Amino acid sequence: MADLTTQFLELPLKNPLMNASGVWCSVASQLEALAESAAGAMVSKSCTLQPRDGNPEPRYRVINGERTFGSINSMGLPNEGFAYYLRYAQRHDYEQKPLFMSISGLTLDDNLTMVDSLKDAVIPALLEVNLSCPNVPGKSQIGYDFDAMDTLLAEVSSGYQRPFGVKLPPYFDMAHFDEAAEILNRYPLVAFVTCINSIGNALVIDIDSETTLIKPKDGFGGLGGDYVLPTALANVNAFYRRCPEKTIIGCGGVKSGTEAFLHLLAGATLVQIGTSLYEEGPGIFPRVLDELAAIMDDKGYKTIADFRGKLKTIA
Template sequence: IDLSATIGTETFQHPLINAAGVWDETATEMNAVLASAAGGLTTKSATLAPRAGNPKPRYFDTKLGSINSMGLPNQGLDYYLDFIANTTTDKPIDLSVTGTKMADQIAALQQIQASDFTGMCELNLSCPNVVGKPQIGYDLDATKEILDQVFDFYTKPLGVKLPPYFDLQQYDAMAQILNQYPLTYINAINSVGNGLVIDPDSERVVIKPKGGFGGIGGKYIKPVALANVRAFRQRLRPEIKIIGTGGVTTGTDVFELILCGADIVELGTVVMQEGLAAFARINQELTDLMAAKGYHKLTDFRGHLQEYQ
């Protein structure tokens, strides 16, 4: 069974990589992802300067998923560019990048454009946890403005990480904008922003930043991820690939996201809860499911979801 997939110029031998922000802030963590059964690595979203992030506790696991308000802790863009320049892996590395204001996001991409880095880059337009900053992906004008500025100078493979959308008209409007740019891919979805997990015993919220509000990941959000991948696959130019992210804990979940049109799939909360062994387990479950169904490669079923009849 062939599990390979391509996005732009990159070939992934297996379709599972880590979601940005999961096991990827330090060189030690990133090397562990590369040494695991993951098909590639995404870096923690990098900002121009290093950031400590929000006060702890800022991540909490539940039976059905997680809540986080990390606040973009990262080692700074130079650190991730150096790591990539010095690693000898043959697995693709996706450099995630962002900023707390538009000028910083542009400056970060200008630095990447001027560097020797030739891989793919993911512009995160959807961090829900920076105090006082809205998610750009929910603002159509701001999204258009940043992509106009970016594609004035940026020529390397670029994707955008999007927040979840919940209305069919949002998909129409967003896809109409995204289709105007030479994007290599979109990644749907980031965490479902500003949810609330509370503890009934102590009658308190479970994380400290933002009064307890934070991004929800894990099993709670799989139907939202499936919907976003499906809705964008139905609306985007076929040249724009899709990374499907959200709520995967089994090989069947991966199969479902690919059926909706995902090219590769990212693991977030499941890796926080189970560790890097999740990659090998879920790869095997996907392989077994494909074998049982008589599928030999991902293109045998990618995007083939049928309507009810």
């Protein structure tokens, strides 16, 4: 049987799977279910300084096509507020599995306040700063404003003074890959990069009712599932190539061992599951792990290191 153990920033993990932030991690009972699941690591809901109700319902819908499976959402960052997730992080059993704590302040000051509080808490939670929240009305994504992104990373690096990571939106232009990577590489404390958040401002229409599937933002929302896999793989590989000193976490379109394998092959060290976890629950982890192990066995790979990041290109 293939060995699925791996390392993340020198932390030994039982396997490379975890949830995507925002899925099965909004309240303590969900986080506890993740802690008891087969996932190798877990991340909390991206939180704001104060609690938020988020956008009006319906704000999430699964999309089941003949051959495709995905989702559209415009959640609006519903969460219990930073203090809630900090309390959970303070009682989490880190020997059981690592916990990433994701923050997404609505202002720079909010982010820095949360960073300072997490630093003062002196707990081994791994900080992720979410630079991509595409579904908050009136708020642009920091990941698409390179000056704001540079400023935020400088401030967090200075204030936090320990390794942290960022979650990025999807990029679609080689020049944007280059510019974002150049900014990330300025900051040695940016230790990991999560690629990607959902593809923002998609529109899905129900042909029978001739209406949008979700209510917020006139039906515009973030796309997930099968529809984002190629874009996610491109971003994982682009930043794997451009940021050799940073660890990449892949997210987008994972529903089986096949997609998990592809993310690892493209350069990811950890692989997050979002839409499929939302629909299937934490029982998805052992299934995907079994499928990943079977693929590795078929290919003769004994460990993840045998193939991670070794994507071949056509000469």
